[in-house]
Structures are given as structure tokens and as C-alpha cells.
Amino acid sequence: MSALACHEIIDHARYPIDRPDDSRREAVVAEVRASLADDGCAVIRNFLSPAGLAALLDEARERVPLTHYSARKACNVYLNDGNPDYPADHPLNVFVPRSNGFITADLFGDETTARRLYYWEPLKRFLADCLGKPELFIYEDPVSNMIVNVGRPGQQFNWHFDTNEFTITMLLKAAATGGYFEYVPELRSAADERYEDVRRVLDGDRGRVRRLELGAGDLQFFLGRFSLHRVTENTGDDDRLLLIMSFAEKPGMIGSRERVQDLYGKITDAHRQARVRADGLVD
Numbered sequence: 228m229s230a231l232a233c234h235e236i237i238d239h240a241r242y243p244i245d246r247p248d249d250s251r252r253e254a255v256v257a258e259v260r261a262s263l264a265d266d267g268c269a270v271i272r273n274f275l276s277p278a279g280l281a282a283l284l285d286e287a288r289e290r291v292p293l294t295h296y297s298a299r300k301a302c303n304v305y306l307n308d309g310n311p312d313y314p315a316d317h318p319l320n321v322f323v324p325r326s327n328g329f330i331t332a333d334l335f336g337d338e339t340t341a342r343r344l345y346y347w348e349p350l351k352r353f354l355a356d357c358l359g360k361p362e363l364f365i366y367e368d369p370v371s372n373m374i375v376n377v378g379r380p381g382q383q384f385n386w387h388f389d390t391n392e393f394t395i396t397m398l399l400k401a402a403a404t405g406g407y408f409e410y411v412p413e414l415r416s417a418a419d420e421r422y423e424d425v426r427r428v429l430d431g432d433r434g435r436v437r438r439l440e441l442g443a444g445d446l447q448f449f450l451g452r453f454s455l456h457r458v459t460e461n462t463g464d465d466d467r468l469l470l471i472m473s474f475a476e477k478p479g480m481i482g483s484r485e486r487v488q489d490l491y492g493k494i495t496d497a498h499r500q501a502r503v504r505a506d507g508l509v510d
């Protein structure tokens with residue numbers, strides 16, 4: 228089968244994102260912006276074409292045996308080491324199980340469908356418009372800029388806040404059961420950690436929890452810095468596969484050596500030589 232053109236990877240008839248003046252594009256951008264303003268989450272349903280989804284899924288499945296599973300088995304919601312100055316039952320010191328893996332960016336060659344979509348200029352412009360950013364840049368981290376998150380049966384990505392402001396994902400394969408994306412919009416703010424509210428969610432209070440039904444081929448935007456979120460346990464019998472594309476607001480950003488090593492099990496010369504490092508944008 229010959230390679231798909233970039234616009235064929237997506238449902239271009241429905242989402243003509245490379246045509247700035249098309250009213251369908253404007254309408255989608257407006258919908259995403261409204262949804263993000265409402266609760267920090269937005270979904271473009273069936274963004275990928277059937278052929279695009281099939282190609283991306285094939286590429287991911289071929290590489291599943293190369294998945295790196297993080298050695299860390301439990302994390303607090305802040306993804307740090309906790310704080311002994313606080314009580315043991317404080318959210319800072321509550322470590323919940325977390326298990327999943329990543330197929331790293333270096334395993335996808337330039338010719339892959341995933342990589343060509345990631346580098347497609349109109350996609351970057353469209354995503355920037357949806358997020359209300361003047362411009363987005365490719366995240367230059369060679370290990371983590373475009374990765375596939377693998378959730379095997381029994382695995383879960385537990386409650387946490389992201390270090391990065393926004394996340395862009397495309398679900399390639401849902402879990403047959405479980406593997407739900409759940410979030411609590413605006414649980415904390417830049418000024419207030421609201422530890423009591425975090426504790427309530429960790430204790431099982433579902434009063435403010437929203438569950439998103441995602442289908443394969445959907446594109447999701449999520450603002451995860453202030454909204455607590457998780458992917459529930461995959462209770463099906465096959466992997467959940469999620470393509471994650473990271474972008475930066477400045478050129479030349481890469482992840483820190485320590486964080487990339489911890490999450491992805493490898494670093495490159497770019498990490499060893501970097502003098503100015505940004506925080507990891509993928510989490």
C-alpha cells in the first residue's frame with residue numbers, strides 16, 4: 228500500500244484544516260475553544276480517517292514489543308517524591324499505583340504516518356488556533372516529542388496533575404472495557420492547591436468527576452495543569468493505545484535528562500549536551 232498523503236490521514240472532508248478560510252475549519256476551532264474555556268477539555272470526534280487510523284494503529288502495534296515500562300510503580304498526584312513535613316495521609320504523601328508504558332519517538336522513522344502527521348505544518352497551525360496560541364513549535368525532544376502510550380490489561384495511569392499546560396492526543400485503540408479518561412475540572416488554581424478537594428477525590432468522592440467516552444480516531448485537547456485526571460484500569464484483554472503529540476510555545480525545547488530517563492528509559496546526546504533545559508512536556 229502506498230503512503231497516505233497527510234490530508235488523507237485525517238477526515239479531510241469533515242475537517243479541512245489546511246484551508247484557513249473554510250467555514251468548517253472556523254466552526255471546529257470555535258467549538259474547541261468554547262469547550263476548553265468551559266472545562267479544559269475538548270474532543271474532535273473521528274478526526275482521523277479510517278485509512279489514517281489503520282496506518283497509525285499498525286505502526287503502533289508493530290512497536291508494542293519495544294515499549295518501555297517505567298520502573299516507578301506508584302506516584303503522588305504531583306508526580307514528585309512527596310514531602311515529609313506533611314502528615315502521611317496528606318495528598319502530597321499519598322502514592323497511588325501507576326503503571327503504563329511508552330513507545331518512544333525515536334522508534335518512529337521519518338517515513339512513518341505518525342511522524343509525517345506530526346510534522347504536517349497545517350496540523351500545527353490548526354492546533355495553535357484551537358488553543359488560542361499565536362504559534363506552536365515542534366517539541367524538539369527526540370525521545371518524547373511524539374509517542375504512543377501503552378496501557379496493557381491491568382494497567383492504569385492514576386490521578387495526577389500535568390506539568391505542561393496542554394496535551395494533544397489521538398486515541399488509536401480503546402480498551403474493550405475500562406481505560407476511561409476521567410477528570411475533575413479546575414480542581415486547583417495557580418494560587419491555591421486545594422489539598423482538601425484533592426484528598427476527597429483520592430478518597431473516592433466522584434461528585435465532581437467527569438468521564439469522557441473516547442473512541443478510536445478521536446482527537447483530544449486537555450488542559451491538565453489545574454484539572455486532576457487519570458486513565459482508569461484497563462479491564463479488557465487487549466492494549467489501549469494512545470498517540471501523544473507534544474508541541475512547545477518556544478522553539479528548541481527538550482525535556483530534562485532526569486525526567487526523560489525516568490519516564491522513557493533512555494536519553495540521547497541532545498539531552499547530555501543541553502545547557503538550557505525545559506521541564507518535560509510529556510507526562
Ligand SMILES: [Fe+2]
Binds near residue numbers: 389456510
Ligand atoms: Fe496527564
